[in-house]
Amino acid sequence: MISSCSRLNTIEFLIKSSQHLQVSPIVKYSAFSFFADRFLPSLPPFIKGASSLNWLLQPVTESTLQLFVLISIWISSKIHDSKPLSVASLKFLADNSINEQHFTNRNFLEAVCKQIHWEVLFMQVLNFEIGTANIAFSFLDELWIQIKGVAKVGELINFEACMEIMDLLYEKEETAFLYRSPHSLAASILLILQPRVRKKIS
Template sequence: MVVSSWHEQRLNTVEFLIKSAQHLQVSPIVKYSAFSFFADRFFSSLPTFIQRGSSSSWLLKPVTESTLQLFVLISLWISTKIHDLKPLSVASLKALADKSIKEQHFTNRNFLEAEVLFMQVLNFEIGTTNIVFSILEELWIQIKGVAKVGELINFEACMEIMDLLYEKEKTTFLYRSPRSLAASILVVSYVMTVPKQRWEFPVLAWVNFAASCKEEDIIKMVTEILNHVLEPS
């Protein structure tokens, strides 16, 4: 199946990443680093990379949905190499690919070739210190240290919000401001999961200080997130 539109395939690959991360039982930092690699950078950079003729690889001639799914697995593989003492093996990735990718059979050699190609598209830049998840987790730990109400903020809800924002293409621009987005997600989770009678903590002022963000940016982003989170399916 040739990819007819990047927009048509984005949701499919994001959902494939979520399901693959769950199947492989990777940690949240691995999952969201993979999201950063694939959804934030690789997917948006690939068209330009192809137009420049930067590679003659058969994997890009043409790009298929199966190929994009392979690159999703590569993003998870690279992420485990960064964050895990025991990274995912090619065998485990290939087993998942054989089960989940129906229209193309990929060999071990294909995985190695795809990894090199993936790194080329990313220009070999695979830093993860400034991804939304890392900042969000740090803020969550900090707020629990300064206020008892911090214990009531549901971090699972924070991750569900992140997944939803990745699934909705029109909200992916929010990931361009990782600190503001992390702070805003924490505020949204506070509003949605902390009982109203416990809202005495000035969470907005605190995240402005802790994340070094402007209050108007946080308010605008929180509003944007709530509009999409509460949007009817």
């Protein structure tokens, strides 16, 4: 079982890693979807149902989860970027950010270069479902563009603040279930930040 503390630490690691790697918002929030929405909930039943446990999950440490965070960002970058993140950039970040260095030398480089071990295991836990069309950020972006197209008030909505709210919701485990309804979540965030509504609330 993954503790709440480990979950929070790895979510914060994903945010910091995205900033360090300077990935686009769609890469960041697709990685969030892969890791927080799908990987973490699927990992305990995957481990329980495995006939023989992969050595990478013996045991599941916080450092192991941090490496899976980097894998989620890397997969997301391969989907959305014309020039995906390099192995060197991921390894540099791992070497400088993850405590258990025995994971981050030869093993990490081999795993990424050959697309084995870490990435394959990550995909197995996700049951190879890596679609990104149904994520909250995509709906948030679409709604924001639509609102700007029909009303001047849309131009007053701070999109950076929208993303900060999304980050905060991911950090709070008790609100993570909101991402199961991405349409509603995106609309709610925009409603909260709509200037007239915000004025009435205050």
